[in-house]
Amino acid sequence: MSKNSWMIWLAPAAAWAIYMCWLSGYRSGYEQGHTEAWDSARHALANVSQPMPHHYQSVALGADPADGKR
DSSP states (O other): OOTTGGGGGHHHHHHHHHHHHHHHHHHHHHHHHHHHHHHHHHHHHHHHHSOOOHHHHHHHTTOOTTTTOO
16 A cells, blocks of 8 residues: 555646646636736727817717808
């Protein structure tokens, strides 16, 4: 029994190694997704904060663009 007692630790060691590989990949994917989400949010905010062209403002405010009034 003492000759093969190290084999008892083989299953937990293999499970731990598989878990660590999965965790490493998960963290890498999470960081990439997190970065992409913030970049996307910054881009969307930059687009929203830019002023609209005049012809879009008149349509958005409900005025008739042919009137020339806002």
